[in-house]
Amino acid sequence: MKALEDLKFNATRRHFLSAASLGIGSVALGALLDPSRLFGGPAQAPAGAAPGTTAGGPLTATHLVPRAKRVIYLFQSGGPSQLDLFDDKPLLRTMNGQDLPDSIRKGQRLTGMTAHQKQFPLAGSHFDMARHGQSGAMVSELLPHIASIADKLCFVKSMHTEAINHDPAVTFVQTGSQQAGRPSIGSWLSYGLGSDNANLPAFIVLLSRAREGDQPLYSRLWGSGFLPSQHQGVQFRRGKDPVLYLGDPDGLSADTRRHMLDTFRALEEEQHARVLDPEINARIAQYEMAYRMQTSVPDVMDLASEPQSVIDMYGPEVKTPGTFAANCLLARRLAERDVRFIQLYHQGWDQHGNLPKDIRIMTRSVDQPSAALVKDLEQRGLLEDTLVIWGGEFGRTNYSQGKLTKDNYGRDHHPRAFTLWMAGGGVKAGLTYGETDEFGYNVVRDPVHVHDFQATLMHLLGVEHEQLTFKHQGRRYRLTDVHGHVVKALLA
Amino acid sequence: MLTELQPFIGRFHPLLVHLPIGFLLLAGALELLSRVPRFEGVGLRRLMPTVLGLTALTTLGAIVTGNLLSWSGEYDAALVGRHQQWGLMLGVAVTLACVAAWWRTRAEGAAPDRLYAGAFVAALVLVAGTGHFGGSLTHGETYLTEHMPAPFSGRASASTTRGPVDPSATLVFKTLVAPTLDARCVTCHGPARQAGKLRLDSPEAIRTGGESGAVIVPGSASASLLVRRIFLPTSDKKAMPPRGHPAPSHAEVSLLRWWIDQGASFDLVLADAQVTPDLEPAMADRLGPVDLGAPSILSVRVQPGDPAAIEAVKALKLRVEPLQAGSSLLMVQAPPAARAFDDTALKALEPLSAQIAWLDLGGTQVTDAGLSLLLPRLVNLWKVSLDRTAITDRTLLPLGKLQRLESVNLYATSVTDAGLKALDGLPRLRSVFAWQTQVTPAGADALQAAAKKARVNLGAPPAPITGMTTGDDQASTDATTKKKAD
Numbered sequence: 001m002k003a004l005e006d007l008k009f010n011a012t013r014r015h016f017l018s019a020a021s022l023g024i025g026s027v028a029l030g031a032l033l034d035p036s037r038l039f040g041g042p043a044q045a046p047a048g049a050a051p052g053t054t055a056g057g058p059l060t061a062t063h064l065v066p067r068a069k070r071v072i073y074l075f076q077s078g079g080p081s082q083l084d085l086f087d088d089k090p091l092l093r094t095m096n097g098q099d100l101p102d103s104i105r106k107g108q109r110l111t112g113m114t115a116h117q118k119q120f121p122l123a124g125s126h127f128d129m130a131r132h133g134q135s136g137a138m139v140s141e142l143l144p145h146i147a148s149i150a151d152k153l154c155f156v157k158s159m160h161t162e163a164i165n166h167d168p169a170v171t172f173v174q175t176g177s178q179q180a181g182r183p184s185i186g187s188w189l190s191y192g193l194g195s196d197n198a199n200l201p202a203f204i205v206l207l208s209r210a211r212e213g214d215q216p217l218y219s220r221l222w223g224s225g226f227l228p229s230q231h232q233g234v235q236f237r238r239g240k241d242p243v244l245y246l247g248d249p250d251g252l253s254a255d256t257r258r259h260m261l262d263t264f265r266a267l268e269e270e271q272h273a274r275v276l277d278p279e280i281n282a283r284i285a286q287y288e289m290a291y292r293m294q295t296s297v298p299d300v301m302d303l304a305s306e307p308q309s310v311i312d313m314y315g316p317e318v319k320t321p322g323t324f325a326a327n328c329l330l331a332r333r334l335a336e337r338d339v340r341f342i343q344l345y346h347q348g349w350d351q352h353g354n355l356p357k358d359i360r361i362m363t364r365s366v367d368q369p370s371a372a373l374v375k376d377l378e379q380r381g382l383l384e385d386t387l388v389i390w391g392g393e394f395g396r397t398n399y400s401q402g403k404l405t406k407d408n409y410g411r412d413h414h415p416r417a418f419t420l421w422m423a424g425g426g427v428k429a430g431l432t433y434g435e436t437d438e439f440g441y442n443v444v445r446d447p448v449h450v451h452d453f454q455a456t457l458m459h460l461l462g463v464e465h466e467q468l469t470f471k472h473q474g475r476r477y478r479l480t481d482v483h484g485h486v487v488k489a490l491l492a
Numbered sequence: 493m494l495t496e497l498q499p500f501i502g503r504f505h506p507l508l509v510h511l512p513i514g515f516l517l518l519a520g521a522l523e524l525l526s527r528v529p530r531f532e533g534v535g536l537r538r539l540m541p542t543v544l545g546l547t548a549l550t551t552l553g554a555i556v557t558g559n560l561l562s563w564s565g566e567y568d569a570a571l572v573g574r575h576q577q578w579g580l581m582l583g584v585a586v587t588l589a590c591v592a593a594w595w596r597t598r599a600e601g602a603a604p605d606r607l608y609a610g611a612f613v614a615a616l617v618l619v620a621g622t623g624h625f626g627g628s629l630t631h632g633e634t635y636l637t638e639h640m641p642a643p644f645s646g647r648a649s650a651s652t653t654r655g656p657v658d659p660s661a662t663l664v665f666k667t668l669v670a671p672t673l674d675a676r677c678v679t680c681h682g683p684a685r686q687a688g689k690l691r692l693d694s695p696e697a698i699r700t701g702g703e704s705g706a707v708i709v710p711g712s713a714s715a716s717l718l719v720r721r722i723f724l725p726t727s728d729k730k731a732m733p734p735r736g737h738p739a740p741s742h743a744e745v746s747l748l749r750w751w752i753d754q755g756a757s758f759d760l761v762l763a764d765a766q767v768t769p770d771l772e773p774a775m776a777d778r779l780g781p782v783d784l785g786a787p788s789i790l791s792v793r794v795q796p797g798d799p800a801a802i803e804a805v806k807a808l809k810l811r812v813e814p815l816q817a818g819s820s821l822l823m824v825q826a827p828p829a830a831r832a833f834d835d836t837a838l839k840a841l842e843p844l845s846a847q848i849a850w851l852d853l854g855g856t857q858v859t860d861a862g863l864s865l866l867l868p869r870l871v872n873l874w875k876v877s878l879d880r881t882a883i884t885d886r887t888l889l890p891l892g893k894l895q896r897l898e899s900v901n902l903y904a905t906s907v908t909d910a911g912l913k914a915l916d917g918l919p920r921l922r923s924v925f926a927w928q929t930q931v932t933p934a935g936a937d938a939l940q941a942a943a944k945k946a947r948v949n950l951g952a953p954p955a956p957i958t959g960m961t962t963g964d965d966q967a968s969t970d971a972t973t974k975k976k977a978d
Binding site: 065066313381 | 768786813817827828829877950
């Protein structure tokens with residue numbers, strides 16, 4: 001009860017100027033704060049207080065012309081091995097089994113999984129790589145479909161991060177901080193830019209995995225942190241009910257549901273007037289969204305209108321709900337409906353051992369659907385203003401974790417260099433940016449820090465990353481904290 | 493002997509010319525002082541023939557050395573000719589003044605006084621003129637007026653003309669390179685003077701080169717004389733600009749090198765050039781802050797749209813947003829909730845026709861009838877999406893007149909090759925989406941041939957790859973992409 005009592009004091013203080021009548025004084029103060037209101041100009045909706053269907057975020061206009069209106073982030077959870085997929089290092093094959101020189105490692109800290117190793121035998125990739133397309137981008141034989149669209153992609157080979165373990169690394173990529181509690185990228189965009197489709201959340205999350213027993217994911221990765229909670233990512237589940245408890249129970253008519261929601265809303269608004277907790281507005285917004293999603297979600301999920309040729313593009317797994325392929329097709333359907341941020345997580349890339357076998361399972365599950373998604377977006381003209389991102393939270397080491405044998409090796413986590421690719425949405429197609437040393441260990445040209453990547457992503461959506469902030473606990477926060485530079489070279 | 497000494501002696505001209513100027517001004521000062529009561533009777537007048545005699549002698553020296561210098565042929569003939577004429581007249585005037593001064597000391601009278609006064613004033617005027625022409629020869633004709641305050645010079649100052657930069661209309665040479673050459677090189681290598689038989693004041697002259705041959709090697713700044721001379725040590729006598737002359741800044745040189753490395757084309761526009769981030773500060777110096785990533789449509793200035801009209805469009809469930817903060821151009825988009833939007837509602841867009849730059853009516857009920865009325869008015873249309881609508885070729889006709897158009901989405905409509913022809917003349921057209929239409933690969937090719945930058949997308953091929961292959965470079969979906977083996 002103590003907490004509720006405190007809320008009351010909270011409310012009286014806030015009421016002091018805004019709700020309570022203070023005559024001419026409050027009018028004058030109001031005019032000082034917002035002159036346009038003095039003579040009854042249109043009031044701006046207060047940030048965060050967006051009950052019901054209000055679409056716009058606190059940015060009434062983007063800072064820049066948006067090159068991308070929406071994002072599909074194909075997050076490859078676990079850390080795909082850049083050395084086996086994109087960053088070809090022939091030296092590792094010739095030096096296969098030799099120790100990683102200290103001059104290259106330069107005291108890089110290791111995870112608890114390889115720190116005890118007496119030797120760090122360099123492991124050359126077992127997979128062939130070749131240049132593809134007119135751009136000559138290097139892609140592994142494991143990804144023939146992605147290789148076939150190399151000229152549409154923008155590869156960044158010089159990504160680097162600060163974290164070395166999964167949880168902080170994924171959290172870092174998603175929220176700009178290694179420690180939990182900050183809003184995810186999708187939440188920032190939902191908050192800043194609002195929703196373009198009132199009937200669906202602005203931030204939707206789809207999960208898949210091709211191997212069991214990999215690193216777990218948790219809903220805080222798509223949480224809204226300190227932002228109003230209607231901006232959190234909404235996870236669509238596999239199977240019959242993509243969003244749980246969305247349907248009305250048997251025997252409950254739509255009218256009854258509507259009536260119930262109206263009454264509920266009146267009660268909540270009354271409570272809000274008393275305690276002014278912004279989470280009450282968030283709750284109303286979520287109830288209303290759920291109501292609209294009762295019709296919009298079945299429409300998204302219904303693949304009956306998809307031509308067979310399009311379904312075939314995504315590969316055989318597309319018919320199995322919950323696969324990466326099915327999620328890619330769903331992502332395209334959500335993008336068509338103007339969902340701002342569609343985040344896929346695909347688990348299974350954490351290959352500490354048995355990499356040559358396991359990576360095939362992963363590439364088989366992502367290759368065709370990833371390429372199909374890009375091509376399908378393109379033929380609809382959606383790639384013009386949709387940014388597709390494919391990448392994980394860090395890279396993998398150039399030396400083998402555990403024993404290096406003739407036909408087996410594993411790779412540990414490696415934060416100093418990894419590769420991701422992007423397509424569409426204002427990035428330069430057919431570009432390979434950045435370079436690692438011949439051991440594939442350190443970035444030697446054009447490094448791109450995770451914060452730089454985030455700043456660039458925001459830039460593509462028309463948002464100056466330094467200007468989208470939220471005040472919390474007495475300080476203004478932003479996605480890139482106090483870091484980040486837009487990587488202009490990546491922009492088309 | 494004389495021919496060998498000629499350039500050596502000739503180059504004393506710039507030194508020598510200052511002597512007659514000094515003597516003549518001294519004579520003027522003495523003449524004024526001689527009229528001040530305090531100096532009356534001191535005999536200043538008797539000094540005049542001597543001072544003017546020295547003036548005449550040094551003028552003669554200047555004329556001789558000046559003639560020797562002009563034989564080098566490095567200077568603009570017309571300007572040299574005028575300088576010579578005035579110089580000779582100055583010589584005559586000074587000599588006359590000298591004679592008159594001497595005459596005046598011998599015999600008082602009106603005649604010598606009048607001759608003296610006339611010749612003296614003429615000499616003063618002539619020395620100013622001759623000096624100015626000489627200065628123009630050495631420093632360039634614009635030297636004096638270059639930093640003249642705007643109200644006097646009759647041209648608007650650079651800062652006021654700086655508007656938003658349109659990279660597709662900004663010539664790299666003219667805006668980023670030529671100003672450097674004009675400021676640092678053209679004085680000696682221009683219309684007034686052609687040191688080393690080289691002029692750098694016009695594209696033709698730059699292509700021609702000078703005594704030492706071509707000055708630019710397109711594509712290679714490091715092989716170009718124009719750049720190599722700048723990087724010679726200042727102690728080298730071939731270093732440019734010569735010691736004592738202001739050198740171009742690092743930013744100016746980097747732009748020059750970059751332009752040559754890009755192929756040294758005089759028609760290259762900024763939008764087609766490869767700009768690396770390190771060049772941006774140098775460009776900002778010349779053009780003001782320029783965001784090369786920003787679409788060129790932003791350089792279009794329009795009046796803000798009528799707020800009431802914007803509200804009316806919003807009431808139809810369309811999204812209306814400025815292209816970016818501070819821009820009057822608008823994005824108008826039909827979200828999924830506005831699928832019922834039709835021709836009658838289209839009329840609401842008419843008051844905003846100058847402002848609409850990005851129009852997305854994909855999946856709505858609009859038809860040819862409504863669009864053929866609206867589209868011709870959208871002069872600033874930049875991107876348009878009419879996919880999944882009932883439009884036919886008729887709608888494409890007005891699109892062909894919209895010069896700013898870059899992207900046209902027509903997928904899942906009944907447009908044909910014939911309709912696509914209307915887009916032939918669009919200079920900025922980049923992408924056309926024509927999947928699930930009657931457009932054939934031949935029609936797509938025809939458009940791509942006519943509008944060079946355009947790419948027509950006819951959809952992804954049905955089954956790209958069956959099994960895992962290695963090093964197999966699959967041709968991609970676009971009709972443009974050429975097959976290229978690894």
